[in-house]
Amino acid sequence: MPIIRNKNKERFSRKLLTFRKGLFNSNFILWTVPCILVLLSGLLIASTQRQANYADWYQHWVTALIGIFFAFLISQIPIEKIKSCLVPLYGLTVLSLLAVRFIGTSALGAQRWLSIAGVNIQPSEFAKLTAILFLAAVLDRHQIDRPINLIKPLSVILLPWFLVFIQPDLGTSLVFGAVLMIMLYWSGMPLEWIFLVLSLGFSALLAGLFPLGLSLWIPLMGFLAYRSLPRKFTVTTLTMTLQGLIAWATPWLWLHGLKDYQRDRLVLFIDPGKDPLGGGYHLLQSTVGIGSGGLFGTGLLQGQLTKLRFIPEQHTDFIFSALGEEMGFIGSIIVLVGFLLLMIKLLKVARQARTDFESLVVIGIGTMFTFQVVVNICMTIGLGPVTGIPLPFMSYGRSALIVSFISLGLCISVARRVQTITNYL
Numbered sequence: 555m556p557i558i559r560n561k562n563k564e565r566f567s568r569k570l571l572t573f574r575k576g577l578f579n580s581n582f583i584l585w586t587v588p589c590i591l592v593l594l595s596g597l598l599i600a601s602t603q604r605q606a607n608y609a610d611w612y613q614h615w616v617t618a619l620i621g622i623f624f625a626f627l628i629s630q631i632p633i634e635k636i637k638s639c640l641v642p643l644y645g646l647t648v649l650s651l652l653a654v655r656f657i658g659t660s661a662l663g664a665q666r667w668l669s670i671a672g673v674n675i676q677p678s679e680f681a682k683l684t685a686i687l688f689l690a691a692v693l694d695r696h697q698i699d700r701p702i703n704l705i706k707p708l709s710v711i712l713l714p715w716f717l718v719f720i721q722p723d724l725g726t727s728l729v730f731g732a733v734l735m736i737m738l739y740w741s742g743m744p745l746e747w748i749f750l751v752l753s754l755g756f757s758a759l760l761a762g763l764f765p766l767g768l769s770l771w772i773p774l775m776g777f778l779a780y781r782s783l784p785r786k787f788t789v790t791t792l793t794m795t796l797q798g799l800i801a802w803a804t805p806w807l808w809l810h811g812l813k814d815y816q817r818d819r820l821v822l823f824i825d826p827g828k829d830p831l832g833g834g835y836h837l838l839q840s841t842v843g844i845g846s847g848g849l850f851g852t853g854l855l856q857g858q859l860t861k862l863r864f865i866p867e868q869h870t871d872f873i874f875s876a877l878g879e880e881m882g883f884i885g886s887i888i889v890l891v892g893f894l895l896l897m898i899k900l901l902k903v904a905r906q907a908r909t910d911f912e913s914l915v916v917i918g919i920g921t922m923f924t925f926q927v928v929v930n931i932c933m934t935i936g937l938g939p940v941t942g943i944p945l946p947f948m949s950y951g952r953s954a955l956i957v958s959f960i961s962l963g964l965c966i967s968v969a970r971r972v973q974t975i976t977n978y979l
Contacts, residue, residue, distance in 0.1 A: 581966050581973075583899045587892045588947045588962060592618040592955075594889070595948035598876040601855045602869040611869070617952045621959025628963030632971060633912060640688050644710075647684040650677035651717035658721075666721045676953035678726045681714045683957050686733055686918035687964075693741040694911040701747070701783060707738065725929070725941035732925040733918050740917045741910070746782035750775060750793065754800050761801035762808060772797045841936045844878030844886075851882030869950040871942055874934040893927050893946075903969045912968045919961045 592615065600611035650668065654677055659667040667674040689710050696703055711734045719727040739748050753775050760767045772794050779793035780786045808817065843857070851857075857879040868876055878886050900920035907913035923946050930945040932938035944954045 581969050583895050584962060584966050584969060587896045588959070589618075589622070591889065591892060591947040594877075595873060595950075597854050598873055598880065598948070599869045599950050601857060601880060602873075602876055604855070611950075613952070614950050614955070617955050618947075618959070621956045624956065625959040625963030625966065628960060629966035629970060631967060633915060633964050633967050634909065636687065637691055637911070640691050643684055644688045647677065647681050648713060648717070651681060651714060653677075654721060655717065666723055673952070676951070678718045678721065678723055679951075679953040679957045681718060682726065682729055682733070682922055683919075683961055685711055685714050685730060686737070686922065686961075687915060689734070689737055690911050690914035690918060693737060693914055694909070698738060698741055698743040698747075701789065704738075704743075704747075707734065723942065725943035728929070728941065729922055729925055729943065733921050736921040737914055737918050740904070740914060744782060746778060750779060750782075753778075754797065757797045757800045758804040758807075761804040765801075768797075768801050772801070837933075837936050837940065840872050840875040840934050843875045844935060847879040847882040847886075849883050851878070851880045851885055854880050856880060871930065871940070871944060871949060872934055873945055873948050873950070874931055877948075878934075889948075890931075893923075897924050897927075900965055903965055903972065906972045907968050908971060912971070916965050916968050919965055922961070923958075 596611055596615045596618075599614050603611055654665060654668055657668070658665040659669045659674055666678060667676050669675075689707055692706050692710055696706055698704060698707070711730050715727055715730040718730070735748055735751065739745065753771075757768065757771060757775075760771055775797050776790045776794040780790045783789040846852070847857070857876060874886070877889060881888075897920055900916055900923070904913045904916040904920060907916060926943050926946050929938060929941060929943045930949070933940055933943070944951050946958050947955065
């Protein structure tokens, strides 16, 4: 009997191992996790609209079905074939962003949408994906081994970033920066260069919070440039000059480059109680709603704060607060684990991709998803400012959801190619 039990145990272990390998080597996670998130978010959106005089929560599911259809079609096409149409696609994206500036539809203090046949489309969402594809093509052809090689990738991002920033859409413009940094690193750019670029943002923070610290920070960045870059005297001087210009321009940009509500969002997350009925209201109500869910939550469609619509725009940027109230800590953790599995799978696909272009596209999309998840959840629980970044596959928004599924289709296309070649070998 002990021998039989041992054999059964070994047989079961082999089957379990085979199942686990098949699960993580297939596209099961790439399809299942987003679909479950969409189904769940549809119920949460419905919960936020229980006391409203409208009910369009089902449109989230309808949009998801359209997105899944697009994702399936795109997953059947090798993404290398997309290269030939990237230039006109990039040009169309820039034109659409320019059109928003002149004939766009305004809402909530921002002009971000184009109304086409009665449907509002947000070009900035599509611009994120277009920038990833075009940047991947540029980095695939040009190795970043000299600072001058940064001109092309930076120019690819700079134009759509600027057009999005002036809408104004601070949240989406931050996504462009995160994608650029990670894709540059993935393409082989030295980590020291990444740090030097990010240090410009830190110089801006010091200029606003602790100007005296710049006397140490700027020489330190000059020394790092001297150690890591060629033409040492020139780049050191240029680095320190640029750091100084950023520090000098920050106060002006703070006053004239941002809207009043954007400045409030960036400041009030530290102490939302300073303006509990104004700029801090979203954060206070969101954290109260999540905290009221406790360990197991109140149950789907049972959240009282959600029902009474205490949290403005809860079905879009603050959908995670509805999740926290109605599914509690356990439900929130399960959703976070789902996102984590999705990101791990995308990282694996990026590492196994057969070409640099495919790898860069997948890592760019993975970065876009990861950055949005982290920033959105930190915003919702009070650990970051309100930036207006949607939670992928969960926040209500047609353009964002369609782009998320199109992005997913591109990643699945790469994953299918990896599996095909692996099975052949």
